Amino acid sequence: MTQTRVFEHRTLLAHPRETVWGWMANPGALQRLNPPFASELVSGPTNGLAVGSETRLRIAAPGALGLFTGAADGFLRTVLPSAVTGRLPDAAAPRLPWLARHTAYEEGRMFRDEMVSGPLASWVHTHLFEDAAPGEADTADGRPGTVVLDRVEYALPAQSLLGRVPGVGGAASAKAHALFEAELRRQFAYRARVLAEDLDFHAAHPGPLTGGPRRTVAVTGAGGLIGTQLCALLTSGGHRVIRLVRDPRSVTGEDTTLWDPLRGTVDDRALGEADVVVNLAGEPIAGRFTPEHKEAVHASRVQGTRTLVDAIARLPQEDRPALVNGSAIGYYGADAGTGPFGSGLAEELEPGSDFLAGVVADWEAEARRAGELGVRVVTVRTGIVLSPAGGMLQQMLPLFLAGAGGPMATRGGKSHDGSPWVSWIGEDDIAGILAHAVLDDAVSGPYNGTAPEPVTAKEFARTLGSVLRRPSALPVPGFGPRLLLGAEGAAETVEADQKAVADRLLASGYAMRAPGLEDALRHALGR
Template identity: 50%
Template structure:
């Protein structure tokens, strides 16, 4: 049976590292976005019998691109497509602070056993020694040379995953170490209780996982009937939310809203506006009433977007400078109006003494959603190119937008608007060149203007695909947030699994 070994060294105490593994959200944080999705994570840690289910994408950059294409088309098709293979595993061995093992129940391999052993290093850190014993289906009947080639290719994909996981683990532990929750949890001090709307979305899922790693208790707001103890039902369209469900909550992260990427018809625009304003007002008024009854310093971290500044210079007041900081005047187009009213809807909470902060999110980089998901298939087949030319694109990695939001939750000194963008914005042609270089594909075929217009309409294409916004990250940095991916190359290599050696 073939065996794969991987070793990770971390500058953190063994108990801290092991504790992080046992917390809700660890699997979501570790599973790479280029490799698939976590379908079901353990509810009660990693003890013997705990099980998880993940979706495994086809291998390589072409597999990631195929999954991206299916994900983009999914919302437009009458049937749901799934490019991944379902993988179910269960923990079979567990020794606190020392080791644990999981084995495949069903999946793409004939057998799979993954053991992790945690040991102290001489300098007070931790080394994790991982051993995977596996057997691939039908390989025993292959000629020896072919069998070895298949095993090498399989282990190359494993290494791609493990390199991502190593960096992710190190960055998450550094984040938590900076904010202090790991040590406080070990001393049996109660963690924060944080409610999250939009918890199943691309950003919300990572926010919940990162909060779980910080030792926070996460409660998810859902429009459906709750099926788990950590769910809270709400109905923003009808103004329904039980205040008692939020009474114990220390902070609410509000990310829910009607999807933006569609043709900008009048009905779509109204849905976009109403969903954001009504939901935010309901959350704000509920927190305000609770805070007046029981002043405990609650917080509301509410979504917003760089659309606040207007799509292009032509959609901004004349006095607004090119570099867009949080204190400049609001823009003059539809999305600027949405963001203005969206942020204004938090006023009842702020007036009642709730700490309120708004995250003006830029273009989030992930193969599981957004612009990168849409562009990956074209680049993968060599037909990629710039979406525009000289327009500034205020991007941010998925890990950094989640990290910045959680930083705003944990830091009681943060209030007001914060731009959720990376420190190094790029122009459209530079974005395309960088993506092509990371994927080792050409990036010379510009996207024709009628493409976005077919999907979004003329107004939608102008507001989203053709936007020109040079947005500053200076305030986020001044608040003490340390960006994991300050430059685009680093961000794309991480989310696409292109770190390490050539693949």
């Protein structure tokens, strides 16, 4: 007989139970709670928290193995030509399918999901919601806070056989459970932090969850790394998101609609329903800077933004939505360093002169045209986003986890240690910054979407090595990035030297979730 064990995690929240329950019941909550270092949400929940609702996930191997294989697969799919990546099997990143079904539900009190198929012998997860004791976690208005108790009953595969191995069975079984529960603690600590910080964000930006107005937000690039989290953050707060997609197969209901940024077509009706449009669409920058790639990077951003602004212009004045447009710190130029005054790169500076700076300047110029139509325009100049699911961090992880990581050997930088400045931002923070721009009507103009504590490349490598418990002193030869990206591509991306400041963002009232690099990395990687 397979022995079932019980794991419990308790989360204390200074928010009333009806608010916590409402957040959990809203679309997007599961995406927000899903740790990127541990699993990938494939689909669902099909019917919210109701009995019978199903969710499909892909589960990574625990610990460093899962991080390594997932990051290596993501890196290959980013840097290799599409003709090659299209033939890569899903097994290149060994994640196991998981199907869960909700089997119990009590409004405001509990719900339960059970594994239907997956890598474990059994899994039953009961989510319990109770009022906190008086004084334990009171809300801002003095009401009782909430205790969320996650109770997991599980059995490991081949557990009964393992326990019967002569001489080592008991010890081996105990070790397997200890490792598995350590992984559960990592995941539930991540979930608890996201839940608390999302609730704090929505309390500071009143919406349906807290008795405030509901916004309708049209989003391009909704399926990307940042767009996925932004949409989930907004919908879990009760707001409506309309996703603008290019593939007809992705149109699944009233809240998805087609657009073609290069042909200049978009659903004017959908934009007319929106209070705000968020434009995050654009060809990925990673790749060799060939003339074709550079044209795709430029056209996808500039013509896409032009398509949206032209559509906004066709709408009656009273129906025109605000525009929150993507941008990047590439605006300042790859060699910007600390700026002309040595105090950091602030939003009022002129753009740089290299290729990416020109792309971003043209991109922002198209967005500013919407301001001439009498609508609010925000451009968010995003830094290096920290996530194991994509971007620079994903590309660095395999080397660091193999013990061969270190600072990139570059042309040098203008920092105190001679290496380039790295202006970074946590994945949850960039989603929060964009949502802040959507929901706060006082936010207008350009903002650096970066953390307030930029670091040098050497400091970044040292901190990542410490978080992963791997060496990080050996410089990584620069020929690797140049081989993959070409000299121009490497110079403007991995070798870029940019120290952006976040003063204007913080002054707007945004509360940074992870202002320090070590904390941001530990959260993103479950360390």
